[in-house]
Each structure stands twice: as structure tokens, then as C-alpha cells.
Amino acid sequence: MKHFGYLKGTAFTKDDKEELAHRLIKDGLFVGRHIGQNSGFKDGILEFTFDPKTVVADPVDDLVDEYYDFLMNIYKYDIALDKLSFFKEFNDIIFGLEYNQQKTIALQHFKEIYNDIYVDSMTFFTEEKSENGIVHSYNFSKLKMLSYQYRVFKFNAISKINMYYYLLGNEDFYRKENLSENFDLAEEIYFETELQILVELNDRYKFEEDLYFTQIRLDKKKFEEYGHIFKTLKSYQFANNKIKSFTEDHKAHIESLYEVLTSHKLINDHKENFMIFLKKEYDLDITKIINYKDKVNFVHNERVALFNTEWNKLTS
Structure with a gap:
């Protein structure tokens, strides 16, 4: 929001x-x-x-994602109930079976759901040449194709419910009763529910690599945006997770984190760019980052030691 x-x-x-x-x-x-x-x-x-x-x-795109997530969050209990209903039945079916037997059943469900929600108006291919010089043609992954369709559903939702009221902050307009009475999001809610089921089945049984609906996709996208600040994807993930965990005294925690990031050469040492990043991503108004390396601040030093330990564990 x-x-x-x-x-x-x-x-x-x-x-x-x-x-x-x-x-x-x-x-x-x-x-x-x-x-x-x-x-x-x-x-x-x-x-x-x-x-x-x-x-x-x-x-x-970021605003489209934000608004769509906001709309789906209004119906999160409906989505969760239908999803849990599916997995209750699925878990009963696979109870006591070996992993490969479970995977066979899960794949059958995966294909059925995919064929139900994917509009097969066009198929995309990629080609690779074999060692024998023969060009092999492969379909794009199913999750990749669904990611394209997902964009369409997000824009459909926006076209049905104008974003103006969201930007205005009209809470009454977005009461579930008002939306259900005046707008029809049944198609988007159904797609969202079935998609979540597919993503979970794939996460359990690894049918294909998921580069489209997991946190790694979002992290890679943000890392590309802030590549002028962070030197590696892991350094961005570490900083992002730490900043989100701060619940009080943000400035002091940020200063300790910044010292760790620079001492390990995880970022380009440019405080102004980092403060712009903090404002844009976390709405933190920090206008100065103090360097405590030559100052006595025991609380700061304790935080630095803790963050150092966490980073070392992450990379060990």
C-alpha cells in the first residue's frame, strides 16, 4: 500500500x-x-x-503490481479457503505414498489446472542446437507463459476498478461489500487461486525452475534497478531483509548496517545514493549517515558485530 x-x-x-x-x-x-x-x-x-x-x-509495472496485490488482499480469505480445500483433498490422496508416486499425481493436477486457466492462443518456443548440429525446439516453461497471462489479468483488474480511488486513499470504496456489489472480479480471483496452487505444487515437486513467482524474481528485479549501489544480488538481499526487520531507531540501525556493507565491500560507498534508495523503497527520511569508526559508541559496535556475524553465516 x-x-x-x-x-x-x-x-x-x-x-x-x-x-x-x-x-x-x-x-x-x-x-x-x-x-x-x-x-x-x-x-x-x-x-x-x-x-x-x-x-x-x-x-x-510496480504500481500495477501494488494495486493488484491490494485488490487480491481484500479477497485473501476467499482465495486461501479455496486453496486449502484443494490441498486438503490432495494431501489425503498422497498420504503414505512414496515421493515419486506423489510427484506423478501432483503433475497430473498441475497439468489439469494449467490447461484450465491458460488461454492457449499462442505458444512460444526457444531453440537450442545439439552437439550433432540439430536444432531442438522447446516450449517456453509453463510458469513463464502464465507470467505473461498474469500481466493481462492485472491490467483487467485495473480496467474494472479504477485506480483513482486507491491513489485518493478512499477506504470506504474498497470495502469488500462495496466491491462485490458493484464489480465482478470473479475471473481474476479464480485465476489467482489456481495460480497459487500451481506455484505451490511446483515448489514442492520441482517440475520446472520458477523464475517468475518466487521471491528470487522480485529480488533480481530490484537488484537490477539498484545495481549502481549493490555489487551482488546476495548483498542486496541481505540489506533488504535487514532493513525490513528494523522496527525502531531506524537511523541508528541503518548506520550500523551501512558500516557492515562498506567494510565487506558489498556496496559502492555513496551515501547519497543509498539514502535515495532508503527513501524510495522504505519511505525512510534519512538525510545523514554518520561514520562511527573513529567514535566511541558501544551500542553501535554491538549492532555491527551482530550484522557481521549474520553476513558471515549467510556466506559461509
């Missing part, structure tokens, strides 16, 4: 579409694209003319 209430207190109304779009584009929450109009054929090629004043604003 990072941007819930982002527009609270502003003078914008839902009808101020153009002004609102420009504000959200300027703030980096939306991206603008010009609308092309068919201007006919030239030399057999269809041409478009673009009106620079005609702009459509689309939310950036």
Missing part, C-alpha cells in the same frame, strides 16, 4: 483526467504514450500520424 492515499489532500477530481495524467507521469507513477491515427497507406505500408497532445497514461 505504498501509494495508497498518494493524492489525498490534492485538488484533483476524477474528471480532471488530463491534469491528473500529467501529474502522475511527472511523478513517475504513470508513463505517457501518444495515440496514433491511421493516415492511410503509403507505398503499401500503413502509416500513423501522432498528435503530441493526445496522450494515454498507463501505470508503471
Whole structure:
């Protein structure tokens, strides 16, 4: 809910579409694209003319994910109940069976659910050349294909329930009773439930590598964004987990963590960039990171020793 209430207190109304779009584009929450109009054929090629004043604003991917997660969280108990119902029956079926027998049954369920929710309008292939020089064609992984479809469902949800009320911070609008009465998210909720079942089955039985629905995907995405700060994926994961664990006296904990990160050369020592990262990702307003290496601060030293131990355990 990072941007819930982002527009609270502003003078914008839902009808101020153009002004609102420009504000959200300027703030980096939306991206603008010009609308092309068919201007006919030239030399057999269809041409478009673009009106620079005609702009459509689309939310950036992170905001799409945030809003969709917010909507699904409203229905989390419905989703959890259906998911638990499936696994109650599944666990009863596999009780007492050897792992390979379980995996065979799980694979059958996986395929049935996948075929139920995946719209097989197009199949994508990748090719690899064998040692014999023969080109082998392989389907994209099923989870990869579902990740594409997942994006469609997320945008469908946004098209059904305008994000404006989320940015305004209207809690009454998002009461479950109001949404259920005025909007139909049954298709998205069903897809979300079945997808969670597939992800768990795959996590248990390792049918294919999951690079799309696990925490590692999110970590890699963030690491790519902050590659100018963190030198390795593991260093980003360590810092991220530590920062999320801080519940009080954030500044002091951050200063101790920063000393550990720099002493192990896990980050590029640029305090300004790190403070921008803290503000953007955790909404922490830290304007100065004090270096205590040449100062006496026993509490700080204890934290540094603890964080050092945790990092060493992680990498040992």
C-alpha cells in the first residue's frame, strides 16, 4: 500500500483526467504514450500520424503490481479457503505414498489446472542446437507463459476498478461489500487461486525452475534497478531483509548496517545514493549517515558485530 492515499489532500477530481495524467507521469507513477491515427497507406505500408497532445497514461509495472496485490488482499480469505480445500483433498490422496508416486499425481493436477486457466492462443518456443548440429525446439516453461497471462489479468483488474480511488486513499470504496456489489472480479480471483496452487505444487515437486513467482524474481528485479549501489544480488538481499526487520531507531540501525556493507565491500560507498534508495523503497527520511569508526559508541559496535556475524553465516 505504498501509494495508497498518494493524492489525498490534492485538488484533483476524477474528471480532471488530463491534469491528473500529467501529474502522475511527472511523478513517475504513470508513463505517457501518444495515440496514433491511421493516415492511410503509403507505398503499401500503413502509416500513423501522432498528435503530441493526445496522450494515454498507463501505470508503471510496480504500481500495477501494488494495486493488484491490494485488490487480491481484500479477497485473501476467499482465495486461501479455496486453496486449502484443494490441498486438503490432495494431501489425503498422497498420504503414505512414496515421493515419486506423489510427484506423478501432483503433475497430473498441475497439468489439469494449467490447461484450465491458460488461454492457449499462442505458444512460444526457444531453440537450442545439439552437439550433432540439430536444432531442438522447446516450449517456453509453463510458469513463464502464465507470467505473461498474469500481466493481462492485472491490467483487467485495473480496467474494472479504477485506480483513482486507491491513489485518493478512499477506504470506504474498497470495502469488500462495496466491491462485490458493484464489480465482478470473479475471473481474476479464480485465476489467482489456481495460480497459487500451481506455484505451490511446483515448489514442492520441482517440475520446472520458477523464475517468475518466487521471491528470487522480485529480488533480481530490484537488484537490477539498484545495481549502481549493490555489487551482488546476495548483498542486496541481505540489506533488504535487514532493513525490513528494523522496527525502531531506524537511523541508528541503518548506520550500523551501512558500516557492515562498506567494510565487506558489498556496496559502492555513496551515501547519497543509498539514502535515495532508503527513501524510495522504505519511505525512510534519512538525510545523514554518520561514520562511527573513529567514535566511541558501544551500542553501535554491538549492532555491527551482530550484522557481521549474520553476513558471515549467510556466506559461509
